[in-house]
Amino acid sequence: MDIVMTVAGSDSGGGAGIQADLKTFQELGVFGTTAITALTAQNTWGVEGIVSVEQDFVKQQMLTVLADFPVRALKTGMLFSAEIIEGVAQVLADKDMLLVIDPVMIAKGGAPLLQRSAIEALKKHLLPIATVITPNIPEAAELSGIEITSAEDAKKAAHILLQTGVNCVVMKGGHLEGDQAVDAVYFADGTSFMMESQRIRTKQTHGTGCTFSAAITAFLGKGFELKEAIIEAKKYVQLAISHPLNIGNGHGPTNHFAYKHYKNQVEVMVVEA
Ligand SMILES: Nc1ncnc2c1ncn2[C@@H]1O[C@H](COP(=O)(O)OP(=O)(O)OP(=O)(O)O)[C@@H](O)[C@H]1O
Numbered sequence: 001m002d003i004v005m006t007v008a009g010s011d012s013g014g015g016a017g018i019q020a021d022l023k024t025f026q027e028l029g030v031f032g033t034t035a036i037t038a039l040t041a042q043n044t045w046g047v048e049g050i051v052s053v054e055q056d057f058v059k060q061q062m063l064t065v066l067a068d069f070p071v072r073a074l075k076t077g078m079l080f081s082a083e084i085i086e087g088v089a090q091v092l093a094d095k096d097m098l099l100v101i102d103p104v105m106i107a108k109g110g111a112p113l114l115q116r117s118a119i120e121a122l123k124k125h126l127l128p129i130a131t132v133i134t135p136n137i138p139e140a141a142e143l144s145g146i147e148i149t150s151a152e153d154a155k156k157a158a159h160i161l162l163q164t165g166v167n168c169v170v171m172k173g174g175h176l177e178g179d180q181a182v183d184a185v186y187f188a189d190g191t192s193f194m195m196e197s198q199r200i201r202t203k204q205t206h207g208t209g210c211t212f213s214a215a216i217t218a219f220l221g222k223g224f225e226l227k228e229a230i231i232e233a234k235k236y237v238q239l240a241i242s243h244p245l246n247i248g249n250g251h252g253p254t255n256h257f258a259y260k261h262y263k264n265q266v267e268v269m270v271v272e273a
């Protein structure tokens with residue numbers, strides 16, 4: 001059995017965070033383990049409260065699982081504070097795992113999921129050891145320190161991020177306009193490609209980012225090459241958005257049941273750049 005781990009926050013509404021990650025892992029046939037960094041009281045309207053977990057206990061959750069299970073791929077989501085980031089990096093320092101860093105900063109409703117003082121810690125401690133990072137445009141702008149208003153800017157930001165030592169940057173285009181949802185992928189070896197899928201006009205997009213990075217983690221855990229893992233994950237999230245469950249009155253969650261029913265009916269165009 002392929003085993004993966006998510007180090008992230010709990011979303012009591014079940015659409016994002018640890019809950020989205022475990023649902024994705026289950027659907028993709030990998031065994032999911034967890035280290036919870038924070039609890040959120042959350043629904044499809046937004047985040048009502050956050051209680052963070054102490055650094056030592058985040059580390060203990062990770063170490064306890066890693067002592068027992070051969071975890072092949074690990075993702076991080078909401079890490080909340082510089083202290084937690086430093087603790088996670090300490091645990092990962094002597095481990096050999098594929099690492100997906102989703103630099104979660106702000107929830108769809110606007111609530112901060114990462115303290116501002118933690119952005120530097122993320123750059124310093126986690127980007128250099130990442131196999132792949134999956135920023136959306138606002139996150140890429142924060143991490144690179146440049147404003148992003150065009151595809152050219154996004155490319156420039158990706159190259160700034162590659163200089164931190166990360167092996168691959170997936171620039172998610174969910175927040176951009178246009179009929180296509182376009183993600184641009186840049187590797188440290190200078191190669192790149194774009195993925196395009198039809199943009200779905202819907203409010204049911206709570207947890208899309210978590211779902212996407214969890215799917216990359218699951219496919220890496222199953223032994224897929226990084227590029228194939230990223231493309232297959234895009235298909236998973238496209239299906240999860242295009243067959244909405246219509247739960248809740250705000251931004252509804254993605255549908256994890258869709259992939260197994262429709263995986264041969266999804267179109268993601270891959271354009272080599
Ligand atoms: N309306 C949409 N239609 C199709 N694909 C979408 C849509 N919105 C986002 N995506 C895709 O979903 C994936 C996640 O992207 P997104 O930019 O939404 O992440 P995010 O902002 O980190 O999500 P979250 O708000 O959950 O943190 C990307 O592959 C993106 O292209």
Ligand SMILES: Cc1ncc(CO)c(N)n1
Nearest residue numbers: 009010011016017078107
């Ligand atoms: C716990 C948690 N992690 C990540 C996100 C980002 O979607 C969220 N809303 N909640």
